[in-house]
Amino acid sequence: MRWLTRRIGPLSPAAPAAPASAFVVPPSRLPAAARAALVDAVGAGHVLDGESERLGRAGGMSYLDLLRRRYPGGLAVPDAVVVPGDPDEVQRVVDACVAHDVGVVPFGGGTSVVGGVAALRGDKAAVIALDLERLDRLVSVDRTSRLAVFQAGVRGPDAQRLLAAHGLTLGHVPQSFERATLGGFAATRSAGQASSGYGRFEDMVQGVRLATPSGPWRLGVAPASAAGPNLRALAVGSEGTLGVITEVTVRVRPSPERERYEGFVLRGWQHATEVVRALAQNGLLADVTRVSDVDETEVTLALKGGFATKALRRYLAARRVHEPCLLILGWHGPAPQRARALRLLKAAGAVPLGRAPGEAWRHGRFSGPRQRDALLDLGVCVETLETATHWSRLRELYDEVRVALHGALDRPVVMCHISHAYETGASLYFTVLAARDPHDPFGQWERAKRAASEAISERGRGTITHHHAVGVDHAPYLRAEIGDVGVSVLAAAKQAADPKGVLNPGKLGL
Amino acid sequence: MRWLTRRIGPLSPAAPAAPASAFVVPPSRLPAAARAALVDAVGAGHVLDGESERLGRAGGMSYLDLLRRRYPGGLAVPDAVVVPGDPDEVQRVVDACVAHDVGVVPFGGGTSVVGGVAALRGDKAAVIALDLERLDRLVSVDRTSRLAVFQAGVRGPDAQRLLAAHGLTLGHVPQSFERATLGGFAATRSAGQASSGYGRFEDMVQGVRLATPSGPWRLGVAPASAAGPNLRALAVGSEGTLGVITEVTVRVRPSPERERYEGFVLRGWQHATEVVRALAQNGLLADVTRVSDVDETEVTLALKGGFATKALRRYLAARRVHEPCLLILGWHGPAPQRARALRLLKAAGAVPLGRAPGEAWRHGRFSGPRQRDALLDLGVCVETLETATHWSRLRELYDEVRVALHGALDRPVVMCHISHAYETGASLYFTVLAARDPHDPFGQWERAKRAASEAISERGRGTITHHHAVGVDHAPYLRAEIGDVGVSVLAAAKQAADPKGVLNPGKLGL
Structure with missing residues (x-):
């Protein structure tokens, strides 16, 4: 406080x-x-x-x-x-x-x-x-093909528990893990904290079963296909507007025998993004790979505890780290790429912090959303937003979103991390804190969100959402991203699957 | 002969x-x-x-x-x-x-x-x-993001040459490589021979630009997104029915400093598929990974040359290999997983053949289609067909397609290989040879193709096509794969993008 x-x-x-x-x-x-x-x-x-x-x-x-x-x-x-x-x-x-x-x-x-x-x-x-x-059942497991069929209402921890009985894991752990369901993961194109190792949820989904107003719909008979456009990719991400997902067939993997989480400090945001890019482009990402900017690192050190911050500050000062950016790597299983990743980090001047910050992050990995209630009690405006873009535009996107949020709010704290890295780009996840305006709490955030969304959408700078989905809040920005033709195609698909428009009115702008 | x-x-x-x-x-x-x-x-x-x-x-x-x-x-x-x-x-x-x-x-x-x-x-x-x-230009290269924008008419070798000037490679080498274009790869969801290392073409495509009757359409601003359904996956694979692809933005990689191709012999088809599954499920696939069944191995040994077949037969007999299945692995770049893959192969009883068969395969990798002209001159009916399914159903699919082809043709040779393996399944690629019926050459193959296609489609046994696309020939089997709702959704998307139906009439059944 x-x-x-x-x-x-x-x-x-x-x-x-x-x-x-x-x-x-x-x-x-x-x-x-x-x-x-x-x-x-x-x-x-x-x-x-x-x-x-x-x-x-x-x-x-x-x-x-x-x-x-x-x-x-x-x-x-x-x-x-x-x-x-x-x-x-x-x-x-x-x-x-x-x-x-x-x-x-x-x-x-x-x-x-x-x-x-x-x-x-x-x-x-x-x-x-x-x-x-x-709809809470694990319907079937095919160990040979590493596939499991789940009903759509199974929650994250239940899916893990049901699979653990078979020695298997899904590996999908978004921050909403404790409550969210597999059907919801599919409907919203969820990305979990371990997406670098296990892929996005859409990468795991091999089949889907929906109830639509035009009748039952099943998709997915093979690991890959060229049988026309990938309609599974149309059903996934449709957010309940084309059908109600009732079952998902997902790729599963043997449970890792061990997990190792560890922390490093990188030297400033530019350096941090370049190191994560190097890991991604050399096939050296840990299953969980996330790096915080200077502000988020400061808050993490101030709030998260679990390792001695004063000693850490002296340790970093002695190593001339002036703008620390915390990197968390989580390795599941044997992780044969770890040794090479550590060599790359050492060559890049990363300062190893050992396991404590990694374990501290793992311990609190689902608690962020719950902290909002306490902060709201105290009069804080607190929210997150996220985007993604290609590496060459990442810095511009980072800067423009920060400028937009700082312009729309009075003295905000704007923190950011990369939690999903790809060969060609990465996500940016912002957490915003400001003193809540007691006279106009809704308008205060609506203006800030609009400013950030416009900064993201402008000139195709980034996607309006990397893993939070569209719902109502992002619908105004969808046309800029998928074009007039895309909006027409989506509306036509909706009309075909749901001619009377009963499904999830108003979502995706439909 | x-x-x-x-x-x-x-x-x-x-x-x-x-x-x-x-x-x-x-x-x-x-x-x-x-x-x-x-x-x-x-x-x-x-x-x-x-x-x-x-x-x-x-x-x-x-x-x-x-x-x-x-x-x-x-x-x-x-x-x-x-x-x-x-x-x-x-x-x-x-x-x-x-x-x-x-x-x-x-x-x-x-x-x-x-x-x-x-x-x-x-x-x-x-x-x-x-x-x-x-439309033969490399429009731009973004080295930082590992992206290149190509016009759609660039052919495979030209794309490689244009990228090589930047020290980059696309890594997409389907058998049609010498003539086919990047727009065609995207329109048909092509899979290249090195798909295990570089992914399918749809995995490489990060952006696409189309000319549609409803106006220009651009998709793809980020490496990943949750902004509604993945419409890029709808444009890719649309086979010219929704729009004409004019540009593709593809992920590129540094050219590998070296490539190493090598051969092994596995002990029968069941063993061969299990070994490839083990490689796939342990992250040990080579960039090129392909394994032939006994018939295809026999033909390869008889026809391809490049390594001494008599000596080879003695070598295999001494090692009690009675049903040899040829495995080709092609490693691009440092290939850190190779050592572990070789240990897995050794433990599985694979017999190493060294580089000769690998190089022989690489040398002839694009020549298969051209051999058909010579075989047609001789009176042979020769064609290929392909499918994919999950591992647990692979043997049944293999058997049923063979039964169908043997039932529809008189004394055919039916050969098969797996050339695309995934964690959850694999493709099957069949080559069929028979004496051409001089009285009804068209009907002869149409009946065989129908029998094979029905065997594939029946009870969702496999996809009607893993990488040859739908066109006209597979259109009758699309409904079984994507369902009535899928066909309606596809037709509606077509109607939205191409209201007068001018684009590629009759393809995809549209």
């Missing part, structure tokens, strides 16, 4: 999280005939219209969503929550919603930070949240 | 390649107004309607296409050949064809083996071949 108020200025008394009783939940608009059809599809016990059930599926976990739980009034609440028990029941729910012209918001872990699960009605009279929590 | 006639039986006198004069080239149906618009778009010198120019773009290089050049009558000949000079001119050609309702067949190297460049008219009065040969 001392560090934070020194950086972002004094904080105003903050609105506490509002009790559920503060929310006026509008009565369900679900027509009786539609409700009857849904009961017919899944059973009366799985059509929920209590206020708390509906509130519990009202929106995701963006900063704006968290604010909406403190300033009642802005939440879009579904008219009912429907909880089918298997893929066939999902199809029947979709069919019932088509028949009765009711919107359907597929709901997995509810961790969207872009409004992807907002219960928007679009042009429909009513909208339901289709909660996939009962 | 002795070996071949012993295996497939006596050959009938064969039709020689017909001279151009044997072909009755129908007069061009291109309306004068359309021709004037095309002249306006590209200049009079680049609208060709001579018979030889039109015949030269009539079809590709499948066995059936080769037969059509020996039995005049079956060739679909375009009404004109239009040769634009840059991406803007391509857009103007497309616009002119939309305005005058003329079909457009994009034509690169003309190496399609699935009817992908057949000059079908669909419901149009006329059709042109849009030849991309003048």
Whole structure:
């Protein structure tokens, strides 16, 4: 807190999280005939219209969503929550919603930070949240082919536990891991913290099964194909607008016998990005490879603990590191490339810190989102945003996003890290902290987000999202990225799969 | 020949390649107004309607296409050949064809083996071949990001030569390498012989520029994205039905300082597939990794030469190898995984043959297609077909395709290799030889191809094509693979990009 108020200025008394009783939940608009059809599809016990059930599926976990739980009034609440028990029941729910012209918001872990699960009605009279929590099975394992078929509602830790019984792992660990589902990972093109070793989720998905208003849809019979365009890549990332993903077939791997996390310090952001680029372009990335800029490194040293910061500062000063950038490498299994990676790091002047900072990062790897609640209590505006671009434009993108955020907010802290590196480029992940404007908390962040998004989109500088997906919040920037033809093609695909437009109204701009 | 006639039986006198004069080239149906618009778009010198120019773009290089050049009558000949000079001119050609309702067949190297460049008219009065040969430039190189932008008409060897001047390589070497173009590689989801090291062409493509009837379309601003479905994966593989690819942005790598090709013999097909699976699942594939079944190994030893076959047979007999399967590994650059791969091979009982068979394969790597002309002269029916599936179903797929081909043909030789291996599965590439039926040469192969395709498609046993694309020949099997919803989505995307349906009529079933 001392560090934070020194950086972002004094904080105003903050609105506490509002009790559920503060929310006026509008009565369900679900027509009786539609409700009857849904009961017919899944059973009366799985059509929920209590206020708390509906509130519990009202929106995701963006900063704006968290604010909406403190300033009642802005939440879009579904008219009912429907909880089918298997893929066939999902199809029947979709069919019932088509028949009765009711919107359907597929709901997995509810961790969207872009409004992807907002219960928007679009042009429909009513909208339901289709909660996939009962689709929680590991359907089959093919050890020879290293494939596993999961139902879409399986959460990250459950997938790992179910696979561990077979000595296998998925290796997909995004920050939302504890709550998010495999269907959600597929629907949003998720990238996990170990993407350098295991790939993005879309790389793992070998098959997908969907329930669409035009009928069941299965894709994926081979590890690779030239049978026309890759429609699996169209279903993945469709964010519930083309169909409800009910099963995913994913590549799995033997569980690594050991994991080793370690830290290094690099000399300034430019040096840090060049070292990560060298690792990526020489095939030497660790399964987890992430490097923080100077500001994020400072906060990590101040807040994360786990290794002695004063001693560390002396250690770095003695090695003339003036702008430390923390590099975390996580190696899973035998990691035959590690020795060469360490030689490259040594030659580049990296200062090894041993395992402590790596273990500290691993220990707190999922806690970032939870810290936002405490910060909101204190009157802080706190949010993240991310992008990616090719290496040659990475510095410009980094600078322009920082300029935009510093221009839109008063005395913000803007931190950044690279957590996904490729041969041709990398992601940039920004965390923003500022004193919350008590008079206009929503507008404050909306303006900052718009400034950052415009800086990213301008002249194709980067993608509007590397792994947070589009939802509602990024939809205005999609046309700049995929072009007028792309928007038309997407709308046409939507029209073919979902002619009445019941699926996830308003997402992806559809 | 002795070996071949012993295996497939006596050959009938064969039709020689017909001279151009044997072909009755129908007069061009291109309306004068359309021709004037095309002249306006590209200049009079680049609208060709001579018979030889039109015949030269009539079809590709499948066995059936080769037969059509020996039995005049079956060739679909375009009404004109239009040769634009840059991406803007391509857009103007497309616009002119939309305005005058003329079909457009994009034509690169003309190496399609699935009817992908057949000059079908669909419901149009006329059709042109849009030849991309003048789009032959390397537009830009970004060394930092390892990216190169090429115009779509650049052929494989020219791409390598242009990149070599920068010390870079693309690493994409399909068997069609000598003639095929980068635009064609992208349009058909090509996979090169070094796909284990460099990936499939779709993995290399980071950006694409198309001319569509709905206007110019550019995709790809970042190495990875979650901005909705991956539309780049929809444009790639669209086989000219959604737009004409005019530029591709591809990942490039430093040219390897050395390449090492070597051979091994494995003990029977089951053993061979298990060894390749072990290499793939342990990250030990060579850049080029291919293994032949017993029949293909026998033919290779009989025909390819380059290493002493009698001595080899004695060498193998001494090591009790009774069903030799030839494994070729090609290592590019330092290949740090080679030592571990060799240990795995040794432990698996592989017999090393040294460099001679590897070099023999490399020497002949592009010659297979040309040998077909000589075999056709002799009265042989010769063609290839390919598929892919997951490891656990590979043996069944292999067996069923062989059964189908043996059932449909009289005394065929059916050879097979795996040339593309993945963690979760592999491709199967079949070469078929039989005595050509002089009375019904077309029907003979059509029946065999149908039997094989049905064996592949049945119960989702494999993909109808791993890298030959769909064109006309595989279109009947697409619905089984992508489903009714997939076919509808594809048709809708087509409708959005090409509302009047001028682009490559009849391909992909569109």
